[in-house]
Amino acid sequence: DIQMTQSPSTLSASVGDRVTITCRASQSISSWLAWYQQKPGKAPKLLIYKASSLESGVPSRFSGSGSGTEFTLTISSLQPDDFATYYCQQYNSLPTFGQGTKVEIK
């Protein structure tokens, strides 16, 4: 199995901050990476696929980058609606998720 490691596990930030979350794969996954946002009690929501493609309807302040084993999710200007937990997922082989990054209010 391909292991996915996210950092940090928790991130404290303020509205308007630029936020970056990192996801590392235990082996190369090319660009087969997705990012999801999950709020408490809700299903995850797809934000980014193929490492950098923005899902339809997702605000442009979200962006993804990377290839191979290192990837980032960036929120250019954090909004109140963005406080949530974020997960990366690889689909180069049978899917695996990172452990999640909780974005909290500072």
Add this chain to the structure above:
Amino acid sequence: EVQLVESGGGLVQPGRSLRLSCTASGFTFGDYAMSWVRQAPGKGLEWVGFIRSKAYGGTTEYAASVKGRFTISRDDSKSIAYLQMNSLKTEDTAVYYCTRDSMYSSSSDFFDYWGQGTLVTVSS
């Protein structure tokens, strides 16, 4: 509008069985693979398994943690995917989500639509 609605969750004793259903609407169900993803209370996401579309053989793949105990099937005429869970363990306690998977590939992909989830509690 794409909708996925899970049902069948509940409280079950260890060692017993349970079948979850996922009723889909708003898209051509038979064209897509379907995956199940679970989330234990307070924990992260874990992919459980998926079923390919008939175009790719309708075959299945599973996570090691459930292989041999869980079975995914589909009824394209009713737009329903099933997750049959046998020999349940306390560690299978989780919210189970049905997700829409790939259309153009024989491998699992990213998940663009998710159901609301159904809670399965395995306890004596």
